[in-house]
Amino acid sequence: MPKSVSYGHLSRYLSKDFELKTDGSKYVDASEILKGGFSRLLDVIEAAHVIANNFSHFDQSVLLKGIHVFIFSPNDELQYGVDESYKLLIPANGNPVYAHLEAQTIYGALHGLQTFSQLCHFNFTTRAIEVHQVPWTIIDQPRFSYRGLLIDTSRHYQPLPMIKKVIDSMAYAKLNVLHWHIVDSQSFPLEIPSYPKLWDGAYSISERYTMADAAEIVSYAQQRGINVLAEIDVPGHAVSWGTGYPSLWPSKDCQEPLDVSNEFTFKVIDGILSDFSKIFKFRFIHLGGDEVDTSCWRKTPHTRNWLQKNGLNESEAYQYFVLRAQKIALSHGYEIINWEETFNNFGNKLSRKTVVHNWLGGGVAERVVAAGLRCIVSNQDKWYLHYLDTTWQEFYMNEPLTNIKNPIQQGLVIGGEVCMWGEYIDGSDIEQTIWPRAAAAAERLWTAYDNLAKDPRQVTGRLAHFRCLLNQRGVAAAPLAGPGRVAPAEPGSCYKQ
């Protein structure tokens, strides 16, 4: 739901040679982001039905000749906090008639094109693309700057075309951060040039990404206005690192957490982040830090000796590890995102450039922002997609600012993220596990609080329509009826299931 909308009662049709006009823009589109976005716009609105060849029976005055896009900033850097606002006008008259799209940045303009695509309908009588309810005036901007979706390529490898499909569908819902949980205990699929044996921890020789593949994902996402947040989850969740470099394990019987006593461990983290900084240009890096069971460090002789020598207990060693990894990230120019256990255990020691990533449950964000740190909300009881029992209504109603009244503290909640953990997810079921529930969260993150539905029943029709639109665009979004990823229960219309 946009910030403000008004519309009329006329119909206009997209002309056969519907065109992109850009004169008057300060943006020159050197990377062809706008050109690509316009080309995809035509693809999605023309994909569902064959358009008539002959437009001669149309009165010229009812045809939209094109869309005139004004972008005020010449800069196409995609960074946290980039202006994503846009203004879309579809007038009824003109000579000829052009839709009019204004945005500060190319990324606001891309959102405007997405909105425009959703106003287009195939008319079965005229066999042309119709825009109902002209004239339109839409003024729009997101409520939160960070609107994320996590994918996990460690539990199951996701081929590049699958990741690209997820990115495509994110753009339809105006999500803007792909949180790429690249590696975990189960596998290490990514090439790290500085430490070339790390991807020996991949599941197989073919289930790997080269650095060029990762750069391709970043570039593909950027073309669609989506930043990629790369994660290495340390010191836990890292068993696979030791396949190539066994000295990262405290011992063969203690493969997790990474060896806190070994300088090599931090050299490797430094090498990874150095390699990352060449392709992952998002301001943030995710350093994990969750679910760290340090008992292994105590049980293994050489790490126990190191703890004693340094006068640290296990918990202090965990803190030492996280803070040292943070320093490495800062040295590469990143700000840091860490899972909430780091905050829960030693929040006052974290770098002030930390964003705390909530996941364990509700009520965390209010403590984080009260401590003056930034927060991303992903409470697992509401926004974990692999919990199939969580309904889209629960996804919709999960409010990131619950119990946060102070405007300054509200501003520290930079957004939220739905998480598609990969234990039971591969290329066969990722789309219908993500959609339509992620779209319910996407509205929560995009739409101004006052415009949000107070009762999810008011959202059903709109969300059903969006899920059918996803199907029409080739995305395997599941029915709304029932919890996550259900097959349709009986024959029927997409719009009613």
Add this chain to the structure above:
Amino acid sequence: MPKSVSYGHLSRYLSKDFELKTDGSKYVDASEILKGGFSRLLDVIEAAHVIANNFSHFDQSVLLKGIHVFIFSPNDELQYGVDESYKLLIPANGNPVYAHLEAQTIYGALHGLQTFSQLCHFNFTTRAIEVHQVPWTIIDQPRFSYRGLLIDTSRHYQPLPMIKKVIDSMAYAKLNVLHWHIVDSQSFPLEIPSYPKLWDGAYSISERYTMADAAEIVSYAQQRGINVLAEIDVPGHAVSWGTGYPSLWPSKDCQEPLDVSNEFTFKVIDGILSDFSKIFKFRFIHLGGDEVDTSCWRKTPHTRNWLQKNGLNESEAYQYFVLRAQKIALSHGYEIINWEETFNNFGNKLSRKTVVHNWLGGGVAERVVAAGLRCIVSNQDKWYLHYLDTTWQEFYMNEPLTNIKNPIQQGLVIGGEVCMWGEYIDGSDIEQTIWPRAAAAAERLWTAYDNLAKDPRQVTGRLAHFRCLLNQRGVAAAPLAGPGRVAPAEPGSCYKQ
């Protein structure tokens, strides 16, 4: 598995400007079917990873410069029985080295390109596409001429992009008939220009196909070597016809089967088949004829009177309907496919141009071919995809020629078809319900009997590889472990699930 294969132990790499050469072909590619097939070949082999830019370190002698395709027939008509054979040679040497593909027809050549694509692997060291085990000699042709997959757009509408994705994936498995069960009792999504109210029976205004959409599907399929078999399932399975034309129903309380007593019923069938004949150029039309409960004809006064006046009992009236529909189809130049109940009830009355479509169970094909008619095998206990309990092993082991020893009778089994009925299938779950099980049946239908595995365990590795290949191409094929459409049970490699 191809008919015959031999290979060596060398490696060759696809050159950066890998090209299509066609000189010497009699086929001129006026419809750009070969050009399109070659372009898709490059797309699928380059989709998974980013190829290196710099090939200067390669010795020219290890590079494949392109593929030289020789097609002997200038004809690009796609019809039942078209020659689909091909011969693919990938030599180790040459100056420069070209792969060599020979086929009688463009459609054999398309199969050869599919096979070639499956020999291509991304090499993570050279960052180029490698063909292992050169030199290759593959001589190949299908065992059966009819290798089908049914989709059902009445129980759930499938948007055009979804149908196109299914067609793409069928081509990967060398299936060659899309059996489009267009309409059924639940909805009538297709435009019929002769009777323009028929699609009033669609689920909604947007869940419809124009005739141009249907023509687009036929053309898209033809470009991939796949015929489209259109079905109208009469006289049962047709309630939706009466939404626009209520006189097709015997009465409001008896909406099925179609009114046998009404001449208008047969005029409508004639109109539909007349419209069909303009776009569905496949030799066959499917007229359904299954699950006809005629009790309604007896209970409704005017149809009961008609039965009495014509001296027909219910069963004879069913026969009358089916045979009259057959005559209409024949008058439009079609041969006929009917579901097996028509054969089971009055097989000796059916047109000799009938192909009987088995579905109820095993043992039918042998009776059909003994009666001198042709048969397609789809026994529901093995080849119905919506039965999720049926494993891929059962799909694989279902032998169409069971108990048929006479070579002439064997020749009457023109092939088989796996059926993806749509009651519980929409855009969200169609791909993973079809794949990988349809691929197991596809090998049964393609591969010479002697080359088929006698034990499906010999197929597991190959099928797992194919399912991972489908994932790599963006197709949501499900894991092999377990029955149909399972989510992966735990983290792990695609190749082991």
